[in-house]
Amino acid sequence: MTEFVLPPALEPGDDVAIVAPGTSLATVYPDVYELGLDCLESVFGLNPVEFPTATKSPEWLDDHPEARAKDVMDAFADPDIAGVIAVIGGADQVRILPHLDADVLRENPTRFYGTSDNTNLQMALWNEEIVSFYGGCLFTEFAMQGSMHEYTVEYLERTMFEDSFGELHPSERFTDEDLDWGDSDTLDEQREMEPNPGWEWRGGSTVDADETVTGRTWGGCLAIVDQQLSVNRYLPLAEELDRAVLLLETSEELPSEFDVRWTLMGMGERGLLSRFSAVLVGRAKARAVEDQRPPEERTAYRERQRDAITDLVAEYNPDAPVVFDLDFGHTAPVAPIPVGGKATVDPTEERITFEY
Structure with a gap:
């Protein structure tokens, strides 16, 4: 490494x-x-x-x-x-x-x-x-x-x-509510929080898939990953991503599951998705200022995104464990995840640690 x-x-x-x-x-x-x-x-x-x-x-x-x-x-x-x-x-x-x-x-x-x-x-x-x-x-x-x-x-x-950095733990509560930055009265308001059900572990279809994996993290916002794939001037060499850990999260643009599948399919067909040893996915933001949704629709939206990512990783990289709803990205609170740091993913104990 x-x-x-x-x-x-x-x-x-x-x-x-x-x-x-x-x-x-x-x-x-x-x-x-x-x-x-x-x-x-x-x-x-x-x-x-x-x-x-x-x-x-x-x-x-x-x-x-x-x-x-x-x-x-x-x-x-x-x-x-x-x-x-x-x-x-x-x-x-x-x-x-x-x-x-x-x-x-x-x-x-x-x-x-x-x-x-x-x-x-x-x-x-x-x-x-x-x-x-x-x-x-x-x-x-x-x-x-x-x-x-x-x-x-x-x-x-x-x-x-x-x-x-050490071990990452789920937050107890989270929110994807937006308060109006243009209203100074909101500066003293707390956003509406809801219980965090914790991480969801998927992927890893082979006998050895429960083994702990360690790799350098690479990635970030899915929209920018997609943009980088399109520009194709600043990507690392494909072999430099061997055994890396992919970080993904989606933005306040609220991409559809089709958009998520599209990007991951592109990574798969380029021979990139199969190189990662694990995939860590930040909790999806499921509402925006101009697109408010009731709780059941937000839950369904996140599940469709999980399914889209699960399907594409299973197709191109069936050995890789996938962990959903980590606290990074466009919801709150967040942990600043190291990009280029070493992530150790343990599916058996359901633990994630980061070092450098």
Whole structure:
């Protein structure tokens, strides 16, 4: 297994860069943005340093992918910056990749935190053998209305201040409710939570499928994985994914089971899906601001997604265990899962641990 670099741990009092590799909503929802900055200071004792893109408008950022890339490189290269945090995701971060200098990233490994569209940058870091963390966007984790989730705080502290992640456990409760960022009265509200039934283990159809597997994690948001497959310029060599552990989760776009099947079928036909030793799937977000659904429809939606993934993995990689409803992605709370870290998946004991 190729050795990756784990960037140095942060310490309380360190400077952390706030950047917008994708987009920023700081000008649209300034109160939410400030809440995120405040939590970085009050909860974690870190000093947020706002890089130029952090407070640019979405329209400006859309026109300047090279500036977004420059902020990322400047943050990594700055010796006073201990960590880099994305404001939020976006929809076109792939456009910054041609402007990145891989040498700058490789020579200045820094812990990076982001989700969704930030899968693009995390894949670029993976190619340079640098561990990053799928979780910890300013808007979606630090600026959680009411207060940050204790579960998220616990795992963020591990990934920020420690050199060992350890065992992952399911959260006790979860939510995929959205509160209106445009209504400042919601900043003190708690989202509606529901009991977490825990992980669901599937896959592994052979006699030896109950054996523990360990592999480097690769992947992230399914929409970005699909985009990377289409672009086909930034994917690792296929053999570099041998025995890796695939990470997948779906976004607030609420893709259908057909969309999920489409992407996984493409991975299967390219000979990629069969290379992974296990598949870890984040809990699917099942409602959005403009698409509210009753609980029974949300349950059915998640089951259709599980079935789609189960079917395609069984077709192309029947030995691989598949674990659903992990706490990463577009629901809350989340644990920042290491991308490029070592995941150990034990189907017999139903345990998952991460190291580096």
